Amino acid sequence: MAILKMQRISIYALSRYSKDVLETLQRMGVIEIEKCNIEDSVFYQTDSTPLSTSFLRSASVMVQAQEIITEYAKEKKGLLSSLEGRTPLTVDEYEEIAQKNPEALRLAYKIISYKKKITENKAKIIAYNTRIDALTPWQNLDVVMDTGSTASSKFILGSFPEELCEEEIRLKVAEVSPETELFDVEVISKDSNQTCVFVVCYKGVYDELLSALRKIGLILPSATTPSNPDSEIKSLKSRIAKREELISECEKAIASHLNDLPLLRFFEDYYVMKAERYSQLDNISYSPHTFVMTGYIPKKDSEKVSKVLFERYGAEVELEDAEGEDVPVLLKNNAFAAPAEGVLLSYSAPSRFELDPTAIMAVFYYVFFGMMFSDAGYGLVMSLACGFALLKFKNMEAGLKRSIKMFFYCGISTTFWGLMFGSFFGDAVSVIFNTFIGQPAPVIPGITTPIWFNPTVGSGPTTLLMFSFLFGIIHLFAGLTLQAVNYIRQGNFIYAIYDDLSWILVVTGAVFALLSTDMLSGMMGGFKLSPVFLTIGGIMAGIGAVLILIFSGRESKNPLKRLLKGAYNLYGATSYLSDILSYSRLLALGLATGVVAGVFNQLGSMLGNSVVGVILFVIVFIIGHLLNIGINALGAYVHTNRLQFVEFFGKFYTGGGRDFKPYAVNTKHYNIKEDI
Amino acid sequence: MELGLFLALLGAALATFMAGIGSSIGVGKAGVAAAGVLAEEPSLFSKVLILMLLPATQGIYGLLVAFLILQGVGIIGGGAGEISNLEGLLYLAASLPIAASGLFSAIHQGKCSVAGIHTVAKKPDTMGKSLIIPAMVETYAILALLISILAINGIGALGI
Structure with missing residues (x-):
């Protein structure tokens, strides 16, 4: 749970090493290079656009050749191939394949020329056919035309x-x-x-x-021929046959290169990387014999990078701690929280001056997702599918891996809440026992009977509603606490009291007061706090309200304006009410999953205990539950995000940081990584 | 003549078809936009599909409420007893929040989804934000669903 410390790095080395240094840095992928703006009588900058464009052109030749091959030969691809990610290569393997550069270029051009031949021959065949069409009416003419x-x-x-x-x-x-x-x-x-x-x-x-x-x-006649039309048509037909043979030869030749696809892919990546490297050259300042390069690097990597650069290229590296607005942000979290970084980043990267809230958000994220999806069967399906994908596809892209890990944890949470509420594919086990075995299902805690309570019957919905609000209040308070921590970190201890403690007092006080009246005790199943809490709650809320009234408008010098602002902010209590009510979606979506699952189970068991009945049940069970998983997982995902983005982040999160985008191997098929 | 059962059934029907109409319109609009985007950018399929399906939930909420009503009056699950006129009317009333709110929120959510699909087509990395905007509209369908569920649950407990 942290934003990593960044350092500004300046690298000085001999000009002749500039490309090698860039290549090494690209493979390490830990530096964000910044344009170096030194330009004077000694230092100058280059413009390598023409070079990088020419490399991009070579890359597109490789792409074109690949497209042609896949047009004429089917490549075997698994259903889940999109999960596979890039093939990893060590530097030695990379260097070895890179030797084949001329061969690959020749191959690519050869394939393109085959394609050209095919196109030309096809055009010729069309022309011949037109001529045949024009001559056919004259075929019976037995003299020359x-x-x-x-x-x-x-x-x-x-x-x-x-x-x-x-x-x-x-x-x-x-x-x-x-x-x-x-x-x-x-x-x-x-x-x-x-x-x-x-x-x-x-x-x-x-x-x-x-x-x-x-x-x-x-x-x-539009077409004439110096010879006999019939023999002319015959000769045209034989020419067409020859051209067609040529085409099929070319096609076979192209298809025979199916096994060279990896090579072409490699060189597509090779040229893309090269182009990127050359475009980075423009960010470097050169003197006649040396060059200077600046950028940002996470502090944890800086030592190793400087060592490597010094040992290999005799480069001098200067490091200083980076401060300020423009420094990019890189997050570091433990294995449990890190998957949720994607959610945070899809909102906004944190600014450099605030805490990284990922770890706290992750806990709420998993819990809320689980409550909304709340079915042990669905959770198991989700976790197993994600776990399988993670084990099977080791090279999966980092972003995808992060999301799948997140859904793995969400699946575990879903299973947990499903067991709590006694939902396993809805009421599937009970339905199966009642319909097909003819006896009531045995009591299996979590599967047929809830461990905690069943939210769909009796007072279940109201109980869960109350707990939803409770979780909501905890979530909101966590947000306020984070804001307080941010204030304290910046040395504004008193602001934490004015802006955060005040609201915690108001909300807690109001809850105490409400719970000690008769209004809610009916919904709470007779639960009621002793009347003394009405007084305590009132006092707490009162203190909070006064704090808000007096201090929340503290930026205004004019006391009247300040009070008015305070009053307006106090009116913001309504937004707290709507924020808390918004958590009722935890109940609503949870019920939706369970009830719809129940609908499908009932539909499936309609034909009773017979062969047809069992078949119908299996079909409805599979299709229905898959559908329910799809639509409710989507709902749970969207609304969990919403609770984080709107209710939670709204309380404290500034965001607006710049995501750290290191200069790295940015390829499609192969991943060349140099460990540092 | 007892109208109770009819009224309850009417409630179930209203919840299903009004929310269903809303979702059909919403998903339909989003689907048109999604197909357009796919013509240019087939790789965005999963993203636009998610955005397109957002207004589909209202229809499911309607189904859910209808099912709860049918269960409450015993049409599903057996044990259909006498349903008094008052009880039938209560079920009908309980179905109204999701029926009306489902209809309108799905249509408007569909419009937001269309806009979100356009945003994603231009900038695929704004997916997270584009998803939240339609989700705002859905809040009101969820609130309506909640009241419908609580009401139906309460009618059963009243024992009229």
Whole structure:
């Protein structure tokens, strides 16, 4: 439970080591490099954008090659492969594979060129097919298509956009030009929307005939060939077959590189890392022989890093404790609380001047999640699934691992509350015994009977409601206490009394007073504090209210304004009321899980004790409970977050810190880590 | 003629279908937005799915209340006794909070979900915050659910 101490680090070394230093730092991943703004007559800065862009281009070549391979070859992937994370590599392994750089580039370009060939050939095939389509109507023509003329005859090829026979064409020509007679028409092919004809005529009537034919709708053919159409089509088809063979060869060649995918992935990462390294070069100041680099480093790592840098590169490292607003924030928590860091960071990183509330929040987080989900069966399912994933996939990404660990703990808490309330897949055990075994279920504490009480029957809901409010008040007080601690840490002890103790007094006093009246005793099952608590509560609330009235407006110099501000803040008591009532969701969502689970159990057992009945029960049980787990886990997650973000953080948390983002290996497939 | 059973059943029906209508509209709106985002960014599927499902809970709350009523009057679980007109009316009244609040809160929560989906599409790391905004609206459905549950629970204890 802490925000780690940060140090400012300045590294001085010889220029020729700058890239090696950057590479080492990248693998260590513990320094956030800051732009070094020394620029004068000695120091200058470089612009390596062109270089890093060219590396990014190489990386994208690798990506392209991978995409092409996976397009033509199926890669086997497990259902849960997204959990697997990056493959770890030691530095030696990394260096060894990095030797294959030229080979990988050649391979990538080869694969891309195969793809290009495929595209080109496909375009050609399309062109051939178009030509075949245009020539097919002329397939029956038994002479070459651009048959010229003989000594006394000429030829016309063309088509009409309708179905015509030879006589009809002759008739039509006679209508338009009665004198033209010396010609012969042969229909080559016809269908409902075109008729292709071959016309032979006496040279002398050629012009008249052509114009007459045009008038009746003759269109000259769009595609001609110097050879016989039939043989042309045949040769086109054989060319298509050849191209197709080429394509399938290329496809096979591409698919045969399936096993090279890891190599391509490696070099994608390789170039991405290189690009990142070069872009960091811009943050360094150079003199002719040396360079300076500055950044932030967690104090715990600084010793080791300086040692490594000195031993390997003779670098001089300067460290000083970092203070101030702009210093990035890195959290450190124990294994139990650390998984909840993600929740905190998704709200905001703590500012440098406050306590890291993760540890306290984590306890409430697990408890509240468990109360809302509250089913031993569901909790077990969740914990087992998360535990399995954690054991199976060791290399899981840190963020994902954190969330899964968090849900593992939430699952344990859910199981605990499920046993407390006697819910195991709802009332599944009782239903199974009553329906299929025909006798009442044996008493198994936690599974068939609640260890604490059943919140769904009798006075259960009201009891749980009261406890929800109690937990809520504890949660809110924890928030106020954290604010008090922050005040005290900053030396403002008195503020802790004004702003935090005052509210704790008001709320506790009000609760005491309420509990000693008749109003709530009905809901509390007759529980009532002795009347003396009414007085005690009244006094406590009174002292608290006076403190708020007088001191909460202390920033205003004008006494009247100060009192008015105090009064306004006192009116904030209503917000405490709504905050506490908001915790009723612990009850509502808890009941929702249990009752809906019960609905599914009842639905499943509707057909009674028969073969069909058992089958129905199994199906409804699996589908129904999975659905219920999904929707209620989502509800529990969202509303647990809400209780933390709105009710809890609202009491004390400033946030607004800058998350520590170290310069590190930021890759997709491989994780190269140098332990320090 | 005793109307009691009918009135209680009417209450159960109201709770189910009004909250159900609300959730359908809410999830429907969010679903349209989610599908749009997925066309551009398929990797955001799990995130937009969560946001999209937020308004689905009202329908479940309605179902829950309906179930409690059916159980209370003995339609489910057997032992359906005489339900007086007064008791029926009480059940009907108890169903109203979740029926009305479920209808409206789900619709408005759906709108917040749509906005959240748009936010996540532009900045996937704002997921935590985008989730909280629709959850604010749901508070009122939860309060209504609470009153409906407490009321139904109380009617049983009255022994009318």
